[in-house]
Each structure stands twice: as C-alpha cells, then as structure tokens.
Amino acid sequence: MKKILLITLLCFSTITFAQKPIFTTAKIKSATVYSNSAELLQSAFVTLPSGTSEIVVKNVADYINENTIQIGAPANVTVLSVQLVRDYKETSNSNDVIKLSLLEQKFQDSIRFIENEISKINIEKNALTKTIELLDKKELAGTTKPEITISEFTKLVDYYRIKRNEFGQSIHVLNVKEEKFQEKIEILREKIASKKTIQNTKPVYSLVLQVMSSQASSINFDINYITNGxxxxxxxxxxxxxxxxxxxxxxxxxxxxxxxxxxxxxxxxxxxxxxNQNNTAPILQAWFLRFGYPRVYNxxxxxxxxxxxxxxxxxxxxxxxxxxxxxxxxxxxxxxxxxxxxxxxxxxxxxxxxxxxxxxxxxxxxxxxxxxxxxxxxxxxxxxxxxxxxxxxxxxxxxxxxxxxxxxxxxxxxxxxxxxxxxxxxxxxxxDKKIAIKREKIADKSGTKFLSGYKEQTFTYDITVKNNKKEAIEMLLKDQYPISTDKEITIELLDNGKAKVNAETGILTWDVKLGAGETKKLRISYKIKYPKDKFIDNL
Structure with missing residues (x-):
C-alpha cells in the first residue's frame, strides 16, 4: 500500500510539474550579422526552485538553426535538454485567447442580428410588392367599366399614382437600408478573418528548457543561436x-x-x-574526356x-x-x-x-x-x-x-x-565633359584594293584630344587594331602613333600629358589582306 501511494504521489507531482512550466521572456543583448544570417545573444531571467524545472523562453527568433543553440547557465544549474517549439500555449495567455473568442462571438452575434433585420426588410418589401400587384389589378379593372365618368377616372388615376409612388418610395428606402446592413456584415466578417489571421497564421516560437538546479535561486540564462532572417x-x-x-x-x-x-x-x-557555407575542402576526381556535339554561342x-x-x-x-x-x-x-x-x-x-x-x-x-x-x-x-x-x-x-x-x-x-x-x-x-575627344576615319588614307585573288583594306583614324580645363592633366588613352586568327588573314600595323603596342592583344596605349587648353592629335593606321571571295563579319 505504501509503494502504491508513493508511485501515485510521484505521478501526481510529475503531472503537476508538467502543467506548471516557468515562463520568461528573452531580451536581446547583441547581434553578429552575416551576409545572410545573424548570431543573436539573448538573456533570460528566471527564479528556479530546487530540483527539476521546465522553462519556456519566449521572444526568440523565427528562423533558428536548432543545431546552433547554446545555453549558458551558472554552475549550480544543469541544462538537461533544449527544444524549439512552435506556438507554445502559455496558461497566462489564455485570457488573450478568451478575449479573442469573446470578440469573435460578439461579431457573430452582430451579424445574426443584422441578418434578422434584413429578413424583416425582405418581408416588408414582399408585402409592398404584393400590394402593388393588387393595386395594379384593381385599378386596371376599374378603368374598364363602361359607366365610369371622366371625373371618376381622373380621381382613380390620381389615387393610383399617389399610392404607386408611395409604395415605390418605401421599397427604395428598404433597399438602401438592406445595402447598408450588407456592408456592415462584410466589415464584421473581415474583422473576424483578420483576427483569425493574426491568431493563427503568425507562428510564435519558444525555447523549452529542461533544467535541474541544486538549490533555489534567481539566475540569468545566456541564449546564443544563429537565425536566417x-x-x-x-x-x-x-x-x-x-x-x-x-x-x-x-x-x-x-x-x-x-x-x-x-x-x-x-x-x-x-x-x-x-x-552557412559548405566548409568541406574539395577533392579532385579523375578527369575523363569524351566526344560530344559542338555548341553554338552568341x-x-x-x-x-x-x-x-x-x-x-x-x-x-x-x-x-x-x-x-x-x-x-x-x-x-x-x-x-x-x-x-x-x-x-x-x-x-x-x-x-x-x-x-x-x-x-x-x-x-x-x-x-x-x-x-x-x-x-x-x-x-x-x-x-x-x-x-x-x-x-x-x-x-x-x-x-x-x-x-x-x-x-x-x-x-x-x-x-x-x-x-x-x-x-x-x-x-x-x-569629364571638359575634355573633348574625337575619333574620325580619314577617307583619303583609307580604302579597298583588289590584288589578284586578295582584297586589301586600309583603315586610318585620327584621334584628337583637347583639354578645356584650367589645369594640366594626364590621360591614359587606348585604342586597338585587329588580330588575325586565320593564316589567310594578314594584318599589318602601318602607323602606331608612337603608342605602346601589345602585339598579342592589339591594344595601343598612350600616356598623354595635356596643358590647360592644349590639343593633341594621334594617328593610327593598319592594313588587312584576305581572300576576295571571303567575308569578315566583324571588321
């Protein structure tokens, strides 16, 4: 009997413990921000009893990498486990849930009340419509009697017009009232939907810690983790x-x-x-060549x-x-x-x-x-x-x-x-708009000749640079002549304009010094020879 009583007490204490976690809110102390993530350091104050406790830490980030969570605690506290939990229901927040439910119920009651009013309007509109139908039939029948006089006919038409207009105006007023009631219903339904969105779609994350303390004390936990946001x-x-x-x-x-x-x-x-990057060093594998199909590039x-x-x-x-x-x-x-x-x-x-x-x-x-x-x-x-x-x-x-x-x-x-x-x-x-540059082709020094089976083209350009500034400047000026990749195309640089020539790339470079208001002219010329039955598409 004593053993059964002891087991019962232990089970009861465990249930009581599970139902009464300790809630606390983490405060952020520092953030180390990376190109696509951040390492956050937070602290959470809590008063612990002696023994084992469950702590729920609120106000933590949404996108936590669980593998990076670290908990710092004093020597007298041992952290047994850490778990990231979504939408943890706190008992102290039950009032908020009740408030939301009561508010939603209030909106629903208002909707039902308005719908009842709309039903009354529809009943009244239906009665007016039927009355108009009866009036139409009665007055129409009265106008067809042979003994009716003009005076009676006039009175009958006037009565019909007044009553028809009165009933029509009443229906119009009821329609306007119904439209306003429908608008109120839509507003109330939107409010209900927005409250549900706030309550349900936004996840709230918490850290649940199982800890064991050797003595009752008030302590600060240091919480460190990496989040992607x-x-x-x-x-x-x-x-x-x-x-x-x-x-x-x-x-x-x-x-x-x-x-x-x-x-x-x-x-x-x-x-x-x-x-978050992959830190595994690469390993080279054997490189096997194989035949394939040529690719076309733009x-x-x-x-x-x-x-x-x-x-x-x-x-x-x-x-x-x-x-x-x-x-x-x-x-x-x-x-x-x-x-x-x-x-x-x-x-x-x-x-x-x-x-x-x-x-x-x-x-x-x-x-x-x-x-x-x-x-x-x-x-x-x-x-x-x-x-x-x-x-x-x-x-x-x-x-x-x-x-x-x-x-x-x-x-x-x-x-x-x-x-x-x-x-x-x-x-x-x-x-700099104050430096004028012009590059123009010299027509009388350029042209095309046909020699037996070859075509020979000569290109000559003058480059003019003027310094319109009030002080002297130094300029790095570049131009180029083409390079042949085919033995049937021969290229000769006729005039390099005293530039530094890179024969491998065809780049011409000048270090130009210009005084205030000074103008300099440079000339380059080159000749290209290739078979006349062929065409160079990028010349």
Missing amino acids: ANWIPFYDMRADNINSPINLMYKVKVSQNTGIDWKNVKLTLSSGNP NSNVIYNSLQGQVSGVAYDKKKEMDDESSISNYTTINENQLNVSFDIDIPYDILSNGKAHSVALKDLKLPATYKYYAVPKVEKEAFLLAEISEYSKFNLLPGEANIIFEGMYVGKTMINPNQTSDTLNLSMGR
Missing part, C-alpha cells in the same frame, strides 16, 4: 574636392532583419564570414559600364552630414581574422523586424589617391576620371556600390571591387 550590404560615399586632394570615403552598410523580434538598443557586429560584344553619373551634376551639400559622421570611426573597431573581417560597433542600434534597410556608418577613411584620366574613344568618346589607390588591402574594403561626390557635386554611382590581384585599385570618379 538578417543580412547586411556594404556601400560607400566617395568624396573628393579636386584632383589634388585625397578621397574621403565613408564606409557604410545597410542592415535589415526579419527575424520576428525587434532588436532594441543592440550592440552590432558585422562580419564578412558566412556560417558571340556578342557586351560592354558594361558601372558608372551611372558624370563629372558634372547636382550641387551636393553634405557638410553637416560629414561633420556628424566624422567621429563615427571612434566607435567602430575592425578585427581582421584569419578567414574574415568583422566590425564591432560600440553605438547601440534599433533594428526593427520589418525587412527595411537601416543605414549604419562604420568608418570615415582618407584614401591617398593619384588621379588620371582614361579614355577609349573607339567605345566611348568621353574621358573618365580614375582615382588610383595603392595598398588598398589595408582598408578592409568589400565589394559594394559607391555614391560619387566630386567638387561638391553628386555625379552618380560606381562600383568598388577590391577582389582583384592588381596592386592598384582604380576607382571611377565619373565622366
């Missing part, structure tokens, strides 16, 4: 006063998150790493110009913004790890869970730059200003879009791509 993208504001000044580069990022919980007063760390020339603006634009006054952001560097620490770069920001931020981008300033950098103009008149008859940055790797730049502000003018956007092997990073600062 966050990202950050770098972008820049690039400013230069003139071609003799360094580039002021404001390093910024756009942070957005949709984790299901708002980040309030959170310390941010931005990392270039990716915790050999179209696509020229991509990432520059959106020109070195002439809208006045851009951002002095105040520069003053406000100039001290941001004091609050950002850059940590260069073996595999990635992270930015620790000491200023706490509020990032709401709405997916909207939030601009965060990281660093204000001064990049020593050497400016040079660049032009390829065969493709673009305008000069581009390039800023050459040496030893750019020490600035920890990441690929991103940059706004260009040159000489106080917003001139467009460009791309910064530091993932390259060259020692110098070229940043395009825009087009």
Whole structure:
C-alpha cells in the first residue's frame, strides 16, 4: 500500500510539474550579422526552485538553426535538454485567447442580428410588392367599366399614382437600408478573418528548457543561436574636392532583419564570414574526356559600364552630414581574422523586424589617391576620371556600390571591387565633359584594293584630344587594331602613333600629358589582306 501511494504521489507531482512550466521572456543583448544570417545573444531571467524545472523562453527568433543553440547557465544549474517549439500555449495567455473568442462571438452575434433585420426588410418589401400587384389589378379593372365618368377616372388615376409612388418610395428606402446592413456584415466578417489571421497564421516560437538546479535561486540564462532572417550590404560615399586632394570615403552598410523580434538598443557586429557555407575542402576526381556535339554561342560584344553619373551634376551639400559622421570611426573597431573581417560597433542600434534597410556608418577613411584620366574613344568618346589607390588591402574594403561626390557635386554611382590581384585599385570618379575627344576615319588614307585573288583594306583614324580645363592633366588613352586568327588573314600595323603596342592583344596605349587648353592629335593606321571571295563579319 505504501509503494502504491508513493508511485501515485510521484505521478501526481510529475503531472503537476508538467502543467506548471516557468515562463520568461528573452531580451536581446547583441547581434553578429552575416551576409545572410545573424548570431543573436539573448538573456533570460528566471527564479528556479530546487530540483527539476521546465522553462519556456519566449521572444526568440523565427528562423533558428536548432543545431546552433547554446545555453549558458551558472554552475549550480544543469541544462538537461533544449527544444524549439512552435506556438507554445502559455496558461497566462489564455485570457488573450478568451478575449479573442469573446470578440469573435460578439461579431457573430452582430451579424445574426443584422441578418434578422434584413429578413424583416425582405418581408416588408414582399408585402409592398404584393400590394402593388393588387393595386395594379384593381385599378386596371376599374378603368374598364363602361359607366365610369371622366371625373371618376381622373380621381382613380390620381389615387393610383399617389399610392404607386408611395409604395415605390418605401421599397427604395428598404433597399438602401438592406445595402447598408450588407456592408456592415462584410466589415464584421473581415474583422473576424483578420483576427483569425493574426491568431493563427503568425507562428510564435519558444525555447523549452529542461533544467535541474541544486538549490533555489534567481539566475540569468545566456541564449546564443544563429537565425536566417538578417543580412547586411556594404556601400560607400566617395568624396573628393579636386584632383589634388585625397578621397574621403565613408564606409557604410545597410542592415535589415526579419527575424520576428525587434532588436532594441543592440550592440552590432558585422562580419564578412558566412556560417552557412559548405566548409568541406574539395577533392579532385579523375578527369575523363569524351566526344560530344559542338555548341553554338552568341558571340556578342557586351560592354558594361558601372558608372551611372558624370563629372558634372547636382550641387551636393553634405557638410553637416560629414561633420556628424566624422567621429563615427571612434566607435567602430575592425578585427581582421584569419578567414574574415568583422566590425564591432560600440553605438547601440534599433533594428526593427520589418525587412527595411537601416543605414549604419562604420568608418570615415582618407584614401591617398593619384588621379588620371582614361579614355577609349573607339567605345566611348568621353574621358573618365580614375582615382588610383595603392595598398588598398589595408582598408578592409568589400565589394559594394559607391555614391560619387566630386567638387561638391553628386555625379552618380560606381562600383568598388577590391577582389582583384592588381596592386592598384582604380576607382571611377565619373565622366569629364571638359575634355573633348574625337575619333574620325580619314577617307583619303583609307580604302579597298583588289590584288589578284586578295582584297586589301586600309583603315586610318585620327584621334584628337583637347583639354578645356584650367589645369594640366594626364590621360591614359587606348585604342586597338585587329588580330588575325586565320593564316589567310594578314594584318599589318602601318602607323602606331608612337603608342605602346601589345602585339598579342592589339591594344595601343598612350600616356598623354595635356596643358590647360592644349590639343593633341594621334594617328593610327593598319592594313588587312584576305581572300576576295571571303567575308569578315566583324571588321
């Protein structure tokens, strides 16, 4: 009997324990944001009794990677298990459920009341309609009597008109009332649907912890996990006063998150790493060749110009913004790890869970730059200003879009791509309209000759560059002549215009120095010889 009583008590205590979990709400302390995820650190305060307890932690993110959940607890508390649960029903929230049910019941009662009123309206409308039908029959029968006088006929028509109009107006009023009742029903049904959507479609996640405490105490749990609902993208504001000044580069990022919980007063760390990537080293397998069918490619020339603006634009006054952001560097620490770069920001931020981008300033950098103009008149008859940055790797730049502000003018956007092997990073600062470039074919030095079985074509071009600026400039100018891939096509460079010639690629390069207002003319000429019965489609 004692054993049975003991077992009964144990079962009763277990049921009681299961029915009374301890609820707590996690508060977010910091977030490390990656390119497509975030590592969140939260804390949860709870008062534990001695023994085993079940803790339900609310206010955790939606898209948690369960394999990354880590729980930190004091030495006197042992975490037995951790489980991510969707839509955990808390007893303290039962009042909210009851309120929702009562509200829905109230809406349903209103709908039933209005439907009863509509039924009464339909009964009244039906009675009026039948009355009109009887009136029509009676009055029509009265007008056909042979003994009726004109005076009686007139009175009968007047009575019919008055009554017919009265009944018609009554039906119209009832129709309007019915339409308004129908609109109210639709509004009430929409409210019921919206309440059900809020209650049912939005999942709420909680962490359920089974813990064992050696003594009763109040403690803080540290909760750490990775969630997929966050990202950050770098972008820049690039400013230069003139071609003799360094580039002021404001390093910024756009942070957005949709984790299901708002980040309030959170310390941010931005990392270039990716915790979700595959970290398995590749293994080479044997490479077996086999015969197949030739593929046909569209050999179209696509020229991509990432520059959106020109070195002439809208006045851009951002002095105040520069003053406000100039001290941001004091609050950002850059940590260069073996595999990635992270930015620790000491200023706490509020990032709401709405997916909207939030601009965060990281660093204000001064990049020593050497400016040079660049032009390829065969493709673009305008000069581009390039800023050459040496030893750019020490600035920890990441690929991103940059706004260009040159000489106080917003001139467009460009791309910064530091993932390259060259020692110098070229940043395009825009087009300069004050440098005029013209490339024209010289007709009397160009032409076609037929020699026995061959066709010989000569091409001659003059390139004219004029500096309309008030200061001297240096320009890197490029052009080209074709390269043969067929032994039947022979190409001879007749005049290289004193350019540096790359015989393998056919690229001609000039380092041109132009004084203020100075003009220079360069000439190139080449000859192509090939069988006259053939056609070169890209000449």
